[in-house]
Ligand SMILES: Nc1ncnc2c1ncn2[C@@H]1O[C@H](COP(=O)(O)OP(=O)(O)OP(=O)(O)O)[C@@H](O)[C@H]1O
């Protein structure tokens with residue numbers, strides 16, 4: 001299997017350096033998160049409810065600001081340039097776009113209009129935009145059938161496709177994909193991840209993928225970071241993480257006791273020392 | 277045809293024409309409310325401010341003249357020119373865009389994410405502030421508004437003779453329909469058509485609708501909320517200008533103009549706060565309703581029903597159909 005490699009090239013496009021994030025000036029949510037995303041890879045950001053996955057993605061896309069969140073320590077660089085103080089539109093133009101958790105389609109716009117809003121920051125000609133629209137439709141044929149429907153009336157799976165397709169329309173380099181499996185039937189999750197995989201392989205998009213569904217994410221990703229209470233507690237190639245006994249026990253549900261925290265595990269401290 | 281019915285028809289038509297103006301003001305409300313969730317109490321004052329600015333520019337009035345004269349010890353009030361509306365109109369549009377920018381930059385940018393009630397309070401403040409500025413800038417006396425694109429092509433005034441004659445031939449009674457009202461109706465139709473075309477078929481129009489649906493998602497695809505809100509306030513400012521011109525040409529530009537904003541409230545309750553067709557239809561219903569009611573019931577209750585009819589109708593709607601006639605259905609997320 002080719003999933004053993006780290007994915008993509010050696011080139012790192014996105015670097016998150018020991019960041020701390022505070023909401024509303026008081027709520028400390030990220031307590032020193034570092035990660036690096038290689039170009040052309042699928043990097044997974046795993047962890048349970050409230051671990052800080054969404055916060056990390058929003059810190060990168062700079063959507064944090066509109067939620068009264070702030071990066072108070074550390075740095076984020078995209079292609080060597082700091083993302084500090086840039087607005088989300090700037091990041092989109094630089095090639096980084098976030099697909100938000102919960103899909104967030106524009107409900108009263110049609111499917112196709114939703115896709116077109118993705119091209120908002122581009123100064124491209126109509127012909128260029130139509131070509132990209134066709135590209136999106138080849139990956140999501142279902143959307144072509146439903147192009148004239150109001151997005152609010154489409155199914156959860158279709159809305160997830162709209163959200164991803166809309167991001168593709170910005171001609172991104174890196175897509176921050178937040179919890180695409182949320183609320184979808186296993187079969188549909190499988191289908192969406194399959195499409196993400198082929199977008200990655202055929203079109204070369206880089207993905208940073210936040211997921212609670214560790215099982216699926218580790219099957220499709222090249223590399224994974226596990227986040228707990230705002231800290232990275234473990235990272236490694238996806239194939240290794242899948243075989244790791246602690247991950248197996250606590251995230252892949254291969255234990256009878258159900259999910260526990262890494263904090264309960266003695267080996268956690270050892271591993272942490274080893275990681276840092 | 278019975279005489280009463282013929283009279284009622286005339287009243288109906290006049291009501292439609294009055295409704296057009298209500299609809300225009302309500303339209304300004306809906307635009308801003310949809311895009312930003314702000315209930316803009318200042319919409320009526322914006323119409324007043326726009327009309328005063330137009331007249332002031334046309335008459336060559338020096339803005340803030342009393343203030344300037346007091347500080348410099350001069351006594352100048354006029355530049356000494358008279359401009360056609362073809363020039364004053366684009367200048368006024370420019371002023372309204374500037375106003376939109378200032379409102380966003382100095383007020384609402386600092387209130388992002390605040391409760392709707394706080395935003396609403398801010399617009400009340402804005403309304404009184406703007407009224408004060410309009411007074412200081414252009415003076416408080418009633419001004420005559422002659423809207424003439426060039427010296428010859430003016431807004432038509434007076435009774436429409438063609439309608440008068442035609443109805444006289446049919447019913448033996450000539451309807452009195454003001455030419456100005458007919459023009460207002462045509463302009464309103466064109467304006468709504470242009471707005472719909474803009475929001476449906478242009479990139480920024482689409483972005484406007486996207487922002488109305490979901491601020492976060494709009495940000496995530498790189499739409500600047502700041503820009504869209506300035507755009508929306510500018511469009512609302514333009515709609516206010518059109519309403520101000522029509523109203524001002526009819527009854528002079530005066531401060532009571534800002535009170536038409538209050539008539540727009542019942543219109544919105546009828547039409548729904550988020551529906552452009554609702555604003556139009558609601559405006560027409562209120563216009564026709566209050567005129568017909570006054571005509572039919574007014575004499576029995578001592579008249580002046582136009583003062584309260586709209587509000588009572590709105591109240592009934594609030595009780596029986598709170599989302600209004602065209603209130604947007606809330607789509608449940610699947
Ligand atoms: N806007 C906000 N204001 C204050 N606290 C917030 C805000 N958004 C998130 N938090 C808090 O930050 C922590 C991390 O949230 P985050 O959404 O990043 O977690 P997550 O890993 O994405 O979780 P999930 O898998 O449930 O989406 C949580 O404790 C959450 O309550």
Ligand SMILES: [Mg+2]
Nearest residue numbers: 053054101179
């Ligand atoms: Mg999340």
